[in-house]
Amino acid sequence: MNIIFLGPPGAGKGTQAQLLTKELGIPQISTGDMLRKAMREGTKTGLEAKRYVESGGLVPDEVVIAIVRERLAEDDCKNGYMLDGFPRTVPQAEELAKFAHIDVAVDLDLPDDVIVHRLSGRRVCPGCNATYHISQLGGSDKCPNCGETLIQRKDDSEETIRNRLKVYQEQTAPLVDYYKGKGILRVVPCTGTVEENFALVKKALEA
């Protein structure tokens, strides 16, 4: 099954995709993770992406489309995949349709005030890529999974979060209607716990 996770920043796309990877055995393809890795490694793509990612803007379509096209051609995508954070504009979705067949688009729905709370408390592991909220960590700054010191993403400051939300409304929200028009949209309200939301996501995929 080829799945897209839509939804505003902080809706829980990465969290749900990581759980679903374990359940379905198909890879999570996060353009955000791929761009941050390229930035850490100082590649040409990383250097080009840096100013957009750190300010909460969108990286140009052609850059992101190229890395997704290349990634989907890899062997582990043959039996299905989950796209997390791609597409993010209608032109990206139109281009994706030329080289991939998507079965379902899951839209994770969440109000802005909850998003700001979740993202300003997010900590990520640079070692194993796990994501946590400070409320889960009991004051520790170590990854419960691998022991690495957790970090806060540069784009998780309140000012940048507000810009990401604005960019989402202007450029990404139209994808909800785009996939509704294709008859493959499933909307999942995500105000519950991680486990409650995961149950709703699985139900939406079964429908």
Ligand code: AP5
């Ligand atoms: P990206 O990394 O994709 O960021 P995003 O879409 O803003 O999404 P996030 O990763 O912030 O949130 P999420 O929905 O995955 O939530 P998470 O599960 O972590 O992109 C970053 C940047 O890269 C973009 O701004 C852009 O510049 C660039 N980019 C990427 N893709 C691009 C594209 N296609 N085109 C152009 N540019 C692109 O959860 C958030 C927090 O909430 C965590 O702390 C988590 O522990 C917590 N949480 C999750 N679920 C719950 C729950 N149920 N209850 C309580 N806490 C919860």
